Amino acid sequence: MTDQPRISAFARSLFGPREPLLDTVLRDALQTGGLRPMQVDDNAARVLQLLTLLHRPRRVLEIGTFFGFSAIHIARGLPDGGRLSTLEVDADVAATARRNxxxxxxADRVDVVVGPAADHLRTLAPLSVDMVFIDAEKTAYPEYLGLAYPALAVGGLLIADDALLRGDFSVEGDEAARSAISTYLRAVARSDHLFSALIGTDNGLLVSLKH
Structure with a gap:
């Protein structure tokens, strides 16, 4: 745990201060809105934007909108005509994300879908999504993998946050959350149809290419 702040701190020293808009988004959500600090860190958000810029996906699915911090970065990386669908179970939080x-x-390239993520995932056509980012209920990671994998196109990217198992999962129960994430990590790492690498953000991103 001792090295956890060092990655984001070094990134801030390298890239400079957070832009004012993103600073306002975070302050309004965490201080004024009273939401828990569960968003990806600044460097992880930059990685998501970079991966989107490099991969140029036409259709992206985010599981877990929260107040829209990661969605902003993904949307900024989309190519012309690309769209992001982001799933949030809490209608009030989803409204905050839409404002952000x-x-x-x-906002013109993002659809915020309110409701249980699993219900939406079951409606997706096979091979219809070019990139998936998972950052929602940790205990549901194995279920999300099982539902999202068939919808991911060959050559698509599958990205999961909290791969280093060191976040605060107390709301869901630490043991259950860590067990579920571990199940996800083992399934992805051992899959013959996914090539994966771990990116060292504060909480870790596991990035996988479907082949």
Whole structure:
């Protein structure tokens, strides 16, 4: 745990201060809105934007919108005509995300879908999504993998946050959350149809290419 702050701290020293818009988004959500600090760190958000820029996906699915911090970065990386569908179970939090996406100027390329993520995932056509980012209920990671994998196109990217198993999962129960994430990690790492690498953000991103 001692090295956890060092990655984001070094990234801040390298890239400079957070842009004012993102600073406002975070302050309004965490301080004014009273939400828990469960969003990806600044460097992880930059990685998501970079992966989107490099991969140029036409259709992206995010499981876990929260207040839209990661969605803003993914949307900024989309190619012309690309769209992000982001899933959030809490209608009030989803409304906050919509406001933040609008403030960031990316609302025109993002659909915020309210409801249980598993229900939406079951409606997706096979091979219809080019990139999936999972950052929602940790105990549901294995279920999300089983439902999202068939929808992911060959050559698509599958990305999961909290791969280093060192976040605060007390809301869901630490043991159950860590067990579920471990199940996800083992399944992805051992799959013959996924090539994966771990990216060292504060909480770890596991990035996989479907082949």
């Amino acid at each position: 996406l609008a403030a960031a100027g990316v």
